Amino acid sequence: MSRTSAAQNAVVELLRVSPVADDLAARFARAGHSLYLVGGSVRDAMLGRLHGNDLDFTTDARPEQILALVSPWGDAVWDTGIAFGTVGASKGGIVCEITTFRSDAYDRVTRNPEVRFGDTVEADLVRRDFTVNAMAIDLASREFIDPHDGMSALDDRVLDTPATPQESFADDPLRMLRAARFASQLGLTPAPRVLEAMTSMCAEIARITPERVQAELSKLLCGKFPRRGVELLVDTGLAAHVLPELPAMRLEIDEHHQHKDVYEHSLVVLDQAIDLEEEGAEPDLVLRLAALLHDIGKPDTRRHVEGGGVSFHHHEVVGAKMVRKRLRALRYSKDLTEDVAKLVFLHLRFHGYGKGEWTDSAVRRYVTDAGDLLPRLHKLVRADCTTRNRRKANALQRTYDGLEERIARIAEEEDLARVRPDLDGNEIMRLLGLPPGPLVGQAWRHLKELRLDRGPMDHDEAIAALREWAREQGITPA
Template identity: 75%
Template sequence: MQNAVTELMRISPLADELAKLFAKAGYSLYLVGGSVRDMMLDRLSSDLDFTTDARPDQVLKIVSAWGDAVWDVGIAFGTVGVTKQGMTLEITTFRADSYDRVGRNPEVTFGDSIEGDLLRRDFTVNAMAIDLANQAFVDPYDGLQALRDQVLDTPATPQESFADDPLRMLRAARFSAQLGFTAAPRVIDAMTSMAEEIDRITAERVQAELSKLLLADDPRPGVELLVDTRLADRVLPEVPGMRLAIDEHHQHKDVYQHSLTVLAQAIDLEKSHEPTSEPDLILRLAALLHDVGKPATREFQSGGGVSFHHHEVVGAKMARKRLRALKFSKEIIEDVSQLVFLHLRFHGYGKGEWTDSAVRRYITDAGDLLPRLHKLVRADCTTRNRKKAAALQATYDDLERRIEALQAQEDLDRVRPDLNGEEIMRILGLKPGPDVGKAWKHLKELRLDRGPLEHDDAVAELKKWAAENGIGG
């Protein structure tokens, strides 16, 4: 343990410097929470959390002249923020809060001991501290053993902890995904029996935790914990709802398990294609939700088969509705629902029978989402039949080659009609209005069907359409 403390001092001499300032003023200072946990896991970041027996106004006095910048936005909750040499430090006075167990916000009360402060934290792996003045490890609730065992448990009883703050149940799922830890049996029991308490939490906070969970290297354990404890029934019911449907390929226990596999495969493709980029929340949401329309569209056929006609249409509507309820941004809602809507279209490609017009429409409908759609469609192949899987991937390879060839031939990312609005008005003798828009849309559809037209051919097609629809002179 002393080696870990020594390593902290080597990595962050600022912590030692800050501790000396607090000691000089007569106060203790502890590195605490996730900072200690991450240090033990060799993943210490540039953001450090501290706790102290100094009250917030005293903290401000100590750090004001020392920090490069100081902010007190969280001072009502006892937190003062400081930046120093590119590092972000948050210093919070010992807390001994009480909760009304109706909402989530506590009645802020400052405490007098590090043990009392650690007791109110969410999990024992986050309830460890380092006394910086004495370079001593503080672990009253066996967080280090939990870290070694890779177990998520609570310092107080889970019932007390989750009653105080139900969001901690979602954090358990998130940490199981981020850290690969397993929730203790008593934590799982409490999450299951108290699942409805999550209704006290705002949609925005629920969404933030779900997003962090899905952005983990392996979200599957977190999703499974939410489903198994019935928390998903409250915050993302479409996911456990997929357990009711049998996958049409009969290769998976159910559509739920298939969707978890698609999520994992989408993440693998994401990492292999852009290994240095940030995790793609839009792709991951689409992978998890792409088949949510299946339970509502399931039909048992006379020969014993199962069909899910138009599940992509129903699924897109369901995804949009759920993401709105969770207060996701408009961009994320539209992008995810469009990917769900488009994910099945490739299966009409057959052995390459699509015309160039159909390929153009695939490109145009996907727009900027095309790279994500490529990954989603490939990830959606989960058959255990290697020959069939190889054939599907080869067919999609062929589609991508055709897309690349067409994009090289035409600028399909910004496809426009062969005549612009001014030309349409001049040729048809129109003034600005709805008819110009209709003509523009017709020419765009023509462009998608036939590719670029010569100018005279485009004019002829425009005049023909106008005559058929009684537009213009």
């Protein structure tokens, strides 16, 4: 993309939202203040990808002056960031964040700056993380301000820093993770000096809270090129501090114990899982995490087999436990953590299917155990086939096609989405004369197991099965 075309893209995108931007700029101009569109908004406008309705501005006005200017203008106004010079406002569905010029100083122990307000846009831009984010548009004159040649960096798809990367990352180590995230989202390649700094300073990421790390990791995995971001984390050593299970999958392979490189295999599975996502849908973070981490239990379960083989028995069980531990440490939600762990636990189940040897009972259990995760499990299992032997790969895919067809047939016949006992808790209590309590739950679970084994029973069969269970337990119906 040439500088001219990038500028044209930016202007086109700017004009699309200009009623709000122009209106806001006019208010600031009447009060004697300048206003600039800045940062990611300018970068994305130049790339023709200004999606969403969030715009970032910077100004010479001080926070209290910003608040006074936008309070009568915005549909909603908030000042939660005013201590850092930021006031937020929404207008006509556009969310605007307006920040006073800053020239912060960092203690380089935490990532919290000592906020200092500045007087020029140039001084504000030099403190920003990357040159592609250090460009501004003067909304009064529509002039591009690019003191660090961010436009050329975009042309060359290079990620560099306005100051030295050592200064930038010492100020805020989170910027190293942001570099990996931009590699994933925008396909940018870090400049050699940035890569060198990330590698030598990777341990500094320990200053960052797990919540911040989690947010960047999630954005990275949901980017357009997540493999690039993951490889950057591993190659620079950052992954060893934020997701150590990932580089641990780089198992040493010797000539006597051949097996796939687990790390490379996991990257291929990630790529293939993404290819199976529905076109036009939002990136599936749960599926992508499960694809990347499905084999993290292999290093801890690797055993050399006599004769030169290698086994990884129960790596799915160990892997599910490791997933829970790591995702909890990264402060992911309980629901997301459990979903990813369950997919990791179940991803090998299909390999016991053979050429269709499962009974209908086994198929029911597969569906029931997966629950709402079944569509994701289908994608994960298919993505996990990375053999270069096309005949073997095609055979596996055909076999899984057959399993899905069986699931569809049984589901149509038996309502698999709602597998449940043929008697509910109230009827169990009535038939056995039991009060609410643990025995009712045991009876319910017994009937559910029968339902999975036999399929649906009619009402009389279910009652007979319940009474037989009660006799075995020594329960005499009232």
